[in-house]
Amino acid sequence: MTRPSFRAMTGEAKLLLVAIPLLIWTLLPIYHIVLFAISPKDSALSGKLWPSQPTLANFEIVFSQKHYYLQHFWLQLWNSFVISAATGILTLLVATMAAFAISRIKVRGGRAVLNAALITYCIPAAFLAVPMYRTMGTYQLLNTQWALILAMVTIASPYAIWVLKQSADKLPYELDEAAVVDGATSLQLFRLIFLPLMAPSLVAVGTYALILAWNEYLYAFLLLSADDEIPLSVALGNFLAADDSPWELLMTTGLIYALPPAAIYFTLRRYMVSGLTAGSVKG
Amino acid sequence: MTAETNTMTAMGRDGYGFRRFSEAELVGLAMLVPYLVLFALFVVYPIGYGLWIARDPSTYVELANDPIFFRAVLNTVVFLLVAINIKMVLALMLSSFFAQPRWWIKLVALVFVLPWALPSIPTILSIRFMLNPEWGIINSTYFRLTLQDGPNWLNNPAFALTAAMLTHIWKTLPFWTLTLMAGRLAISSELYEAAAIDGATPFQQFRHVTWPEMSMLYITCTLLSTIWTVGDFNSVYLLTGGGPADLTHVLATLGIRYLRLDQVDLYLAAVVCALPVIAPLIYFMMKRLSK
Numbered sequence: 035m036t037r038p039s040f041r042a043m044t045g046e047a048k049l050l051l052v053a054i055p056l057l058i059w060t061l062l063p064i065y066h067i068v069l070f071a072i073s074p075k076d077s078a079l080s081g082k083l084w085p086s087q088p089t090l091a092n093f094e095i096v097f098s099q100k101h102y103y104l105q106h107f108w109l110q111l112w113n114s115f116v117i118s119a120a121t122g123i124l125t126l127l128v129a130t131m132a133a134f135a136i137s138r139i140k141v142r143g144g145r146a147v148l149n150a151a152l153i154t155y156c157i158p159a160a161f162l163a164v165p166m167y168r169t170m171g172t173y174q175l176l177n178t179q180w181a182l183i184l185a186m187v188t189i190a191s192p193y194a195i196w197v198l199k200q201s202a203d204k205l206p207y208e209l210d211e212a213a214v215v216d217g218a219t220s221l222q223l224f225r226l227i228f229l230p231l232m233a234p235s236l237v238a239v240g241t242y243a244l245i246l247a248w249n250e251y252l253y254a255f256l257l258l259s260a261d262d263e264i265p266l267s268v269a270l271g272n273f274l275a276a277d278d279s280p281w282e283l284l285m286t287t288g289l290i291y292a293l294p295p296a297a298i299y300f301t302l303r304r305y306m307v308s309g310l311t312a313g314s315v316k317g
Numbered sequence: 318m319t320a321e322t323n324t325m326t327a328m329g330r331d332g333y334g335f336r337r338f339s340e341a342e343l344v345g346l347a348m349l350v351p352y353l354v355l356f357a358l359f360v361v362y363p364i365g366y367g368l369w370i371a372r373d374p375s376t377y378v379e380l381a382n383d384p385i386f387f388r389a390v391l392n393t394v395v396f397l398l399v400a401i402n403i404k405m406v407l408a409l410m411l412s413s414f415f416a417q418p419r420w421w422i423k424l425v426a427l428v429f430v431l432p433w434a435l436p437s438i439p440t441i442l443s444i445r446f447m448l449n450p451e452w453g454i455i456n457s458t459y460f461r462l463t464l465q466d467g468p469n470w471l472n473n474p475a476f477a478l479t480a481a482m483l484t485h486i487w488k489t490l491p492f493w494t495l496t497l498m499a500g501r502l503a504i505s506s507e508l509y510e511a512a513a514i515d516g517a518t519p520f521q522q523f524r525h526v527t528w529p530e531m532s533m534l535y536i537t538c539t540l541l542s543t544i545w546t547v548g549d550f551n552s553v554y555l556l557t558g559g560g561p562a563d564l565t566h567v568l569a570t571l572g573i574r575y576l577r578l579d580q581v582d583l584y585l586a587a588v589v590c591a592l593p594v595i596a597p598l599i600y601f602m603m604k605r606l607s608k
Contacts, residue, residue, distance in 0.1 A: 049366045053425050060429050061486065063443045066454060070446070081457020128355060131348035141345030145607075147352065151327050152606050154360050156541075156599040158548025160569035161588050164576055165363035172366075173358075188359040191352060196606065220344035249436035256576075270438045271555070281446055288439025299434035300427075 058110035067292070070285035078282045092286040101283055103273050106261050114248055114265035114291070117179055121186040121247035122240045129191045129239060130232070133198035134224050138210060148199060155192035160252060162189075169258045181257040184266075186250060198244075201235040202228070238305040245295045266291045371585035385574070389566040389587075392478055393547065396567055400482040401546055404490055405539050411490070412497035413527070430560045433491040441555040444484050447470070448556075474564040477557045481565065485552040489545075493538055500534040501527065535603055544598055547591075 070078045071092055073085040094100075098109045132151075136144035166185055167176070174182040209231075210223050218226070229236070248267075255268045264272075270291060273284040380386050415426050431506070447454050448470040456467035471477045508526045517525065547583060550569040553559065559566040559574055566574060568591055575584035 049414065049417060049419070049422070053413075053422070056411070057425060057428060059487070060432060060491075062441050063447065064431055064435070066447055067439055067443045069454075070443075079452040081452060081454050081461075083454070083458075116358045128351045132352040135345035135348040139341050139345035139348075141342055141349065144345070144349070147349055147604055149607055150356055150360075151352070152603040153599055154356065155606075156544050158544060158569065158595070160548040160550040160572060161591075161595075162360075162363060163550075164572040164581055164584055165367040166359065168581065169359065169363040169366060169574070184355070184359060188355055191355065195352065204445075220341045224344075249438075251438055251555070256573075260436075267436065267438050270442065274439075274442070274558075284447075285439065285443060286443065292435045292439050294432050295436055296431070 066288050067285045070282045071289045073282055075225055075280065075282050078285075091253035092282050093290075095283060096286050096290065101280060103269070103280070104283065104287065106269070107266075107287065108268045109262055110264060110266045111290075113179065113263065114267065117186070117254075117265050118244045118248040120183045121190060122244035124183065124187045125190040125194050126236060126240045127241035128187060130229070130236065131197055131224075132191075132195045133202050134228050136195070137199045137202035138205075138207075138219060138223065138228060148195065151192035151195045154188070155196065159189055163252050163256055166253070171258055176257060177259055177263065179258065179263060182250075182254055183247075185253050185257060186243070186247040189253075190246050194239040194243060197239055198232065198235055201232060205231050234305055237302065241298060241302055241305070245298060248295055265308075346378065367585045367588065370582050371589045373582065376582045376586040377590075380583050381575055383583065385563045385566060386583075386587055388564055388572070389568055389571045392565060393567040393569075395478065396482055396485075396553075397543055397546055400485050400493070401539060401542050403482075404486045405493060405535065405542065407486070408490055408493035408538075409531070409535060411494045412501045413493060413523075415498050416501045430491045430495065432488050437488060437551040438555060440488070441484055444480070444487075445556050448480060470585050471557055472561050474561060477561065477565045478553075481553045481556050484556055485546065485549055488552065489542070493542060496538055497531065497534065500531050504530045537602075540598060541602055544595070544602060 067081070069085070072088045072090065072093065073082070074087065074089055077085040077087070096104055096107055099105055130148065135141045136148055166188075170176045170181040170185070175184070205228075209227050213223055213227060222236060240299075248265075250265075251267045251271060254265050255271055258264045261269075266287070270284060270288055271286075273279045415422060415429075446452075448456075450456055450467065450469040450472070453470075455470070459465070459467035468476065470480060504527065509522060510528075512522045513524050548569055549567075550573075553565060553567050554570045554573065557565045559570050563574065568587065571587055572584045573588075575581055
């Protein structure tokens with residue numbers, strides 16, 4: 035009786051030996067953000083692992099915009115929100131219709147459109163950034179939020195179309211056939227059968243696009259420059275312009291900026307993970 | 318109604334060899350239009366524009382004379398070979414760890430996905446500050462333990478690139494671990510039970526059960542990760558800015574450098590040079606994903 039339990043214990047111990055370094059590795063940079071956010075400036079810079087006097091003063095400075103880098107904090111937070119929401123909604127619109135046409139109507143050329151979308155999905159986003167910047171200049175969209183929104187919809191929709199197309203393929207076609215026999219038009223199939231049954235995937239895809247846009251840095255800082263137009267991500271990057279940046283304020287702002295995507299991720303985890311990994315797993 | 322449809326079909330085929338569009342097809346085509354417009358305006362046009370700018374042969378001569386370009390290519394190759402392989406092997410091993418049915422491992426998994434769930438900017442800037450030679454937490458701790466000053470991490474190209482690779486691994490390891498874990502959990506447990514009855518060691522189980530079932534997924538993931546890592550701008554730019562002395566640039570960050578120098582044509586030429594390697598990868602992945 036003792037031997038199996040001893041073996042079970044060494045088994046648990048081995049698992050713990052993996053878990054502990056893994057947790058330290060994962061949490062260190064995140065803990066470092068929190069540490070800076072609750073430390074007074076001198077304490078943060080002294081390299082202490084815990085502040086002697088934890089404080090929320092940094093949050094107060096950020097919320098009341100009492101620093102040169104934070105003059106437009108609330109506006110930039112709002113900008114982040116508007117850009118992400120618009121990206122999420124437009125991506126859903128574009129991708130839902132395309133997925134319906136490709137998967138349910140099986141329209142001629144749908145396959146080619148899907149392949150074009152997948153090629154776009156596989157192009158490294160950084161390669162497209164500079165041509166996209168010039169293109170937005172040509173379209174007179176540079177330095178408007180539409181430039182960033184349209185760029186983000188372009189980047190988000192290929193994956194959205196692909197995921198939606200895959201879930202749409204799984205809906206039974208008998209539903210559509212029965213509805214057609216009852217005289218339903220294609221638009222009625224879309225509205226009354228497709229949209230309700232696809233709701234979970236739509237949530238996943240909309241959230242994916244939303245978070246993608248919220249987190250984006252490269253395109254945001256290329257396409258927007260005015261302090262009252264940029265999202266919070268670019269504002270955070272702008273902190274690095276000077277050597278004597280207020281790190282504790284940067285980390286405080288960064289923590290606030292990181293909370294919405296983290297909250298969304300953990301709330302919608304079930305939808306996200308299944309939706310997002312399904313594709314890659316189907317190998 | 319049937320007669321009408323027949324007439325329409327006959328009319329459509331008459332002389333042209335293709336049939337008329339049905340109501341469903343018209344709706345379907347209309348629904349493809351928004352994406353096609355987006356694709357034409359923001360994918361086809363920029364790529365066409367890029368290729369047009371990069372058509373001048375003298376640009377390539379100029380590019381070949383830029384040592385930073387070669388350095389960036391070298392850095393990219395090192396980054397891809399080292400970071401991706403380490404990451405994917407770790408992800409494969411960790412996928413077995415997270416597949417263990419334990420309540421506390423589920424909790425560890427919740428924490429473990431944080432780097433992937435959080436935006437890059439605050440976390441990468443946090444790592445950047447940790448590595449600061451004077452005030453960073455790493456060198457402060459190092460000083461407290463050894464009473465010696467630690468190295469100026471990000472001012473040394475080798476250390477800086479290593480730090481960028483570690484940052485990349487930190488950020489993307491959770492995603493690939495979750496993906497491989499989903500594949501791992503799809504393997505029938507009967508295979509493992511049979512292997513256990515036959516007295517297989519954990520290594521033999523991996524060698525003869527896990528790996529044969531997972532190898533295709535592993536390779537697909539590695540290729541997809543390669544493509545995405547080529548486009549990983551944040552891990553390098555937010556950590557080192559390409560410095561010191563432009564020695565840690567990768568292809569993804571080179572665009573910003575050439576844009577600042579007003580030499581966009583050089584960057585587009587650099588991308589064209591990378592195409593023979595990237596394009597087959599993109600094509601292969603497209604074929605795989607569209608199955």
